Amino acid sequence: MQTHLVIIGILFIVLALIHFIFPKYFEWEKEFKSLSLINRQIMKVHTIFIGLTVFLMGLLCLTSSHELIETI
Numbered sequence: 879m880q881t882h883l884v885i886i887g888i889l890f891i892v893l894a895l896i897h898f899i900f901p902k903y904f905e906w907e908k909e910f911k912s913l914s915l916i917n918r919q920i921m922k923v924h925t926i927f928i929g930l931t932v933f934l935m936g937l938l939c940l941t942s943s944h945e946l947i948e949t950i
Contacts, residue, residue, distance in 0.1 A: 883943035890936025897929030 910918045939946070
């Protein structure tokens with residue numbers, strides 16, 4: 879079970895790092911020109927928030943897999 883959590887942690891961190899290439903891959907500069915400034919900023923902040931949350935979940939799985947499995 880601990881091995882599974884470590885693998886999941888690695889996958890979460892890879893998924894979080896993929897969030898950094900989203901703006902360039904999906905051409906957000908071109909796509910978001912028709913949106914208002916606040917909507918563009920919300921999209922960027924929301925992507926950063928999701929990426930950070932997924933990264934921290936992966937870090938938790940990597941560093942504390944034993945503690946997540948065991949109880950008292």
